[in-house]
Amino acid sequence: MKDFKKIEIFCGTGGVGKTTISASRAFSLAADNKKVLLITIDPAKRLRQLLNLKDQSEIVEFKNEKISFDVLLLDCKSSFEKILGSKVDNKILENLTSSRGGLNEILAVLEIQTQINRNIYDAIVVDTAPGKNFLDFLNSSKKINRFFNKTFAEAFNYITNQNKPGRFFNRIISTGIEKFLSYLESVTGQGFINDFLEAISILYGNREKFIDGLSVEKTLNDPAHSRWYLVTSAEHMKEVETKQIFDSIQAQMDTERYLIINKSWYNNLTSWQPKTARMKEFKKTIIKQEEIKTSISKKSNIETLTFPDLVTFDPIEQLRALQEYWKQTEKEL
Template sequence: MADVQRLIDASNVIVCCGSGGVGKTTTAAVLGLEAAAHGRKVVVVTIDPARRLADALGLKDGLAAEPQRIDFSSAKASGGELWAMMLDTEATFDSLVRRHAGDRAQVDRILANPLYRNMAGAMSGTQEYMAAETLHALHGDDRFDLVVVDTPPSRNALDFLEAPGVLARFLDHRAFKLLMLPTKSGLRVLGSAAQPILKAIGRVVGSDVLAEALAFFQAFAGMETGFRDRADEVVALIRAAETSFVVVATPRHDTISEAVWFTQQLVEQGVRAGAVIINRTQPAFGVGTAADATASARAAVGNDDLVALWTNVAELRTLRERERVLIAPIADVVGDNAIATLPLLDRDVHDLAGLQAIAGHLFDPSE
């Protein structure tokens, strides 16, 4: 059984990953809630634009792009705090530009550039990098000593891990360095040898689009070092010892397969899963196996009520044993000591009371 409490105590950043629909957002909220109840200053940030985190925390008006504090008695008693927010990709990108620009005029040129506005809102990878940037900014915010990140489904979560490195490599690429050469005369930016290439690109994408691209790169001049250094810092934070990854799954073949794949990808990224939480599992229903319950049913022949009871227990234990077989592949990857399970509940979780009930199962050893 994974010691999730120790993981929380030892971490400054916790990244929750997993397939869609496995309860990842609820798990992130539970981890934040428990940490705050033990005196930590926690902010939970969701990259997923859906309302799941707001719903789990009982926030009817949803989440904002800035952290908002969640009041609950356990945190007050311990001196802890729980905050929550939702990623705003464009606002984060704008803030990054303002931080690294040389002056106000450069900020205005970049923010007004049509290519930048499209890139900030829709370019592939932008959301993932800005999520990593938000993580870095919150980690450096004196209001918080723990950041819990609720990522999109696993494949997109991997983009979140890779995005800072991709940006750093792009800024070092010779094509980017060529586009950053100073210019005063439009297409002569790269000299006569490159003009045919640019003209060919212009015929494909349109001269206006090409001009906007050149204008953006020229406006960006001088900022690349700041962006590269920041990307390197984000990469270092993601791989730091105080950053933990929690993979969430359910006892189904598809989500376990995804969890196995993702934990293996983490290893390739130079990090490992601190815990794997299997959500919505069948409880134990006493001591013994399904075969034991079946034998008890046979021994009770003549007492119909007792036969029915033991038969039902046998069916439920069979479901649990099948789940254990499904879970085995992820246990083989991370080890039994990194696995924690949460039981299937009889109701949906949509408020703090529900989150605290889940925390009881995850952190109370008597459960």
């Protein structure tokens, strides 16, 4: 594995140490005097706990002795308000920009594009949401394209055009579905229809800003600028889900990829000679798990990186130790 990439993205199932590995990558790059931004788009914000940061939406500096890098705990609402240039005061948009809202991954893509445009970082390390949520991240550009489809945009402009006679409600009522709207409002609550139209109006009013963000897809899919890491763990029996994520990257991204097996005991266990039948079975099971995961990358001719299971309760010491393994990996590959 030579040098580093402008964008390095870490993905994987939950509970495999993905956030720790991505943070250690930022730690390692910063130790080599690179200007680094570490972004987490995981709603759980495990990174905040790992680096002992306050829960805030602006870029902050993490500093430990001689090592420092910038960190962004992605907050969808704050990112959305930055795009709009104003505060969000709409119930529907507030729900969509919540940590579990539908705009999470889309806003993450736009945030990455914003930071690329700023052009102040040597490397941007991205800690994605776990498991299947990662697939939403990959599909974000498709969602933006579908939502802002030209046909929909023209229809929206037509029904909201202030200069044309008759507002949207008048047209709907004239089509004979006034009762339906009345029923819908009785179910959803008074003002829902207005909130909905206002939300759509705000989104389409900022259509060009979303469309501009699609350019990040080219960067994410460019081997010269991006690298993807699929993180799994020797102790997790999630081969099927890991394979699904790996296949999604293979199908959608034509860029440099690595499989990382975290918390690996393989090198220690191969030389271990257990005495009891139970311990022999334990060794056999652990080795088999790692070999199954390694086979995923072998079939696709993708390099596998292994990181050991470190026994320490100090997260910073853990990052320092993993930093050394990154250096060792870079020398070996």
